[in-house]
Amino acid sequence: MHTSLEPAGPEFEWLGSSAIIEVSSTASGLRIVLAAPVDIDRYVEFHFSDPRAFQAMDEGDMLGFWEPALPGRYALYRVTSGGWRERSVGHYLNVTSTLGNMHEWLVVSSDLCVSVISSDAPNLREFG
Template sequence: MKTPEPKLLNVESKFKTDRSIYVDEIRFSDNGLDVYVNSINWQVKVNFDCIYGFRVLDEGDLGEFWSECNLTVGWCFEVTEGGWTSLENSRPHFITGKLYNPREFLIIGLNECVSILTHEPPSITDKSSYNKRFNKDNVVAPL
């Protein structure tokens, strides 16, 4: 079964995209999934507190996405169609898709890309200032 062409929305943040962005580290714990993303201009932690799954792939394995998203456009995207969720939904035993209709996000870097199936959008924390935590609307939220 062929999945639809990818459709994505850029997740806006104060951390502007550039061609130096890379995924530095990934941590999965009781606090959810933390993806540490670095640029020459900033370092952030992207937290997904309620995930259904994640995968890490080399950027070369996601060629169908590059007409819609690349580091000149952004670095964090919501995949609204044609992504990993669509691929998993083609399997009859993908229960998560049937029960929860997860949202999909994609963080891209120079080499690795992380796909996340989740319930909520991520929060983005500036690693250079631990006193700030930004939610999906770039509003400073309490820790």
């Protein structure tokens, strides 16, 4: 199944060799922190206030989402078709897949990726 993605959010010059260093889910939402390469003191926090579901996987296991290759400076994508939500229909996410106001988001790095199903785009904060 072909996956269609559109870049969302800003471009980051330092994205190559970046790493997701934190994924935490609490009552306040889902927090994903992306760190720049070791020699660059920059971080981006993605905060989903009301995520419905999420999965974190090694980028190698997400290669099926990346054909053709992703534009190199975006860390956040909106999945417009063929994503985790569509692929799971009939297997799991049975309730979530029927909700029309849900969107799928993909946060990428060089070693870990997080797919999030949420009705709202994340809030982004760059710091460091």
